[in-house]
Amino acid sequence: MRIAVVALGKIGLPLAVQFADSGHEVIGVDVNQAAVNTINEGLEPFPGEAHLQEKLSELIPAGRLRATSDYADAIPGADAVVLVAPVFVNDETWEPDFRYMDAATRSLAEHLTPGTLVSYETTLPVGTTRNRWKPMLEEGSGLVEGKDFHLAYSPERVLTGRVFADLRKYPKLIGALSDEGNRLARAFYEAVLQFDERPDLPRPNGVWDLGTTEASEMAKLAETTYRDVNIGLANQFGLFAAANGIDVYKVIEACNSQPYSHIHRPGIAVGGHCIPVYPRLYLSTDPDADIVRVARQLNASMPERLVAQAEGILGDLTGLKAVVLGAAYRGGVKETAFSGVFPTVQALTQRGADVVVHDPIYTDDELRALGFEPYALGGDVDVAVLQTDHAEYRDLGPERLPGVKLLVDGRNATDPARWVGTPRIVVGTAA
């Protein structure tokens, strides 16, 4: 098969590599010429994706994969085109921002030829493939969907850093606009993916046909929204527990000891590219989903709530030195997308604190580039707010934070035995 992958980012490039590695001829298109050049030199344009560099070193010199910024070079005559350019969500309105996908779709349409299967993998509001991409592709190409070309939607569920392993592990969900589209999408993904045996699944691991583009669009939004709502519920339980002298972690551990309870962990923030974003995409097509909106709002309010709790204990925070422990949105990752560090720093700064940030996996220059004043453990500080559950913080004690009068552990990530004698608030437990 001849396959084109549109957008060679952290998801698209590993996908292009996977398809080429499965024995197909692959051309990737990206508007970033610097990234295209780097890939064509056989080098990974971003670090952190396991096995990406070794696979590029093999596939690029062998001519099995190449990159281009020219759609005319990649699209005409392709058997399948996979698109995975990003969609963002407007921070104020929570409305999707389709500008990159629109541009990619228009460029694709201009060069689309009969006989191609087009599969979108970017996470989308329900109905986008049918109502937005189909007319845009038909108008731009003069071709007819279901006759000249077929359109499918298949959400990408892998986690960056372990894309190749996740591609084997998770069923590939598909949905198209016609039976023939479903058949072609199944045949395509079966030809480019290999699946691990998963006896734990209700049906064999592999391509799972959900029948329509709407169902497969919804599946991705539902699984991520589930996580946000679940964390919201954990935060709600945590607020109640903290106000009533109950340790919510003991409660959650007890609940989850039977197989029908999967309560997540309360925390200072829900960050990352996906979990805080996709509930908003879901709400854009199901605005009546109050349960989703309320959970999202509660999760987003947690940094402010915890900082207010610290203020309640210490009194005025004006002029106090406050360190936020952790810039990353979760432990062990070097990524600050929608990280709780931003609202936490803001809540402290608004109260007049002098705020510094520590993160064991960011250099001082990297922290400065993010707009933070870096802090090295051992420096004087009045209050510490732990934002990221980095493994390095498990053994952190007050002796590494000289002068600390209060630790707000927003992740229950520190060892209580180390904090005997120093005030410590843990999200979800009584102060």
Ligand SMILES: NC(=O)c1ccc[n+]([C@@H]2O[C@H](COP(=O)([O-])OP(=O)(O)OC[C@H]3O[C@@H](n4cnc5c(N)ncnc54)[C@H](O)[C@@H]3O)[C@@H](O)[C@H]2O)c1
């Ligand atoms: N990152 C994740 O963990 C993850 C996980 C699952 C699904 N996804 C989905 O994948 C999408 C892309 O994520 P990513 O992490 O790969 O993004 P990314 O920012 O790493 O890459 C996006 C790429 O798109 C390219 N691009 C932008 N406009 C283009 C155009 N008109 N034509 C061609 N290329 C264009 C950019 O140059 C860039 O290389 C997300 O929006 C999401 O829906 C991401």
Ligand SMILES: CC(=O)N[C@H]1[C@@H](OP(=O)(O)OP(=O)(O)OC[C@H]2O[C@@H](n3ccc(=O)[nH]c3=O)[C@H](O)[C@@H]2O)O[C@H](CO)[C@@H](O)[C@@H]1O
């Ligand atoms: C485990 C999981 O579903 N990972 C998904 C998630 O990864 P992602 O990398 O976003 O990580 P998580 O879903 O684990 O965490 C998201 C955020 O929620 C917080 N948090 C998490 C769990 C919890 O019980 N309490 C809590 O507060 C984390 O600290 C983090 O800030 O989004 C990706 C993009 O869609 C998906 O591809 C991944 O499959």
